[in-house]
Amino acid sequence: MDGLLRSSRARRLRARASRAALVAVIGLVGLVASPGTASAAGTYTVEPVLNCYKENSNKSWTVVVGYVNASSSTVTIPRGADNQAAPSKFASLPPTSFEPGTVNGAFTTTVSQADLNAGARWVLDGFTLDYRAAAGASRVCPASTELPEEGNGTGPAIGLVAAGVVGAALVHRARKRALAAAGRDDA
Structure with a gap:
């Protein structure tokens, strides 16, 4: 009987060890396979x-x-001290997920002269990109570069309102004609 107890105890210990090893392997695979995050230890990658x-x-x-x-992997840097645009009105523009390699046109914005004078910039992963200072080493966008239209973003809303007004007028006119034609048919 003593041999049976030892063998069942040994099986339980082996099962626990197997589960612990499986959890360790899953954890390791999870760490290796998940996108990276910026290191607080000063390893700058983006x-x-x-x-x-x-x-x-x-x-x-x-x-x-x-x-x-x-x-060589995607890096996630949440908005905050390591990923911030200034002035604060640009805070929502920068991405928080960064694919490996060079990515052009991650975002586009229009910066006023006052913003430029105030030091409009993007701080990312320990690097600061001051737009005015960087312009000296950068180039003027070629004419073929797609840029956002200038304006305050109300153009689509105005277009929709205008289309609604024209549509309502056309429906009203068509209804009026249909009623007039129905009146002639009754007579």
């Missing part, structure tokens, strides 16, 4: 770059901004 810029008629600049991720 650097912002000014792809090009265009000076607009009102002296603002439209800037096309990208990045270079030197690591």
Whole structure:
């Protein structure tokens, strides 16, 4: 009977060891397979770059901004001290997930002259991209570069309202004609 107890105890210990090894392997695979995150220890892997810029008629600049991720995997850097755009009105523009390699045109924005004078910039993973300072080493965007239209973003809304008004007028006119034609048929 003593041999039976030892063998069942040994089986339980082997089962526990097997489960622990399986959990360790799954954890290791999870760490290796998951996208990387920026290291707080000072290992910088993602650097912002000014792809090009265009000076607009009102002296603002439209800037096309990208990045270079030197690591071989996607790096996630949440918005905060290691991923922030200034002034704060640009805070939502920068991405938080960075594919490996060079990515051009990660975001585009129009920066006013006041913003440029205040040091408009993107701080990413220990690097600071000051748009005005970087313009000296960057190039003016070629004419073929797709840039956002200048304006305040109300163009699509105005277009929809205008289309609604024209549509309503056409429906009203068609209804009026149909009623007039129905009146003639009754007579």
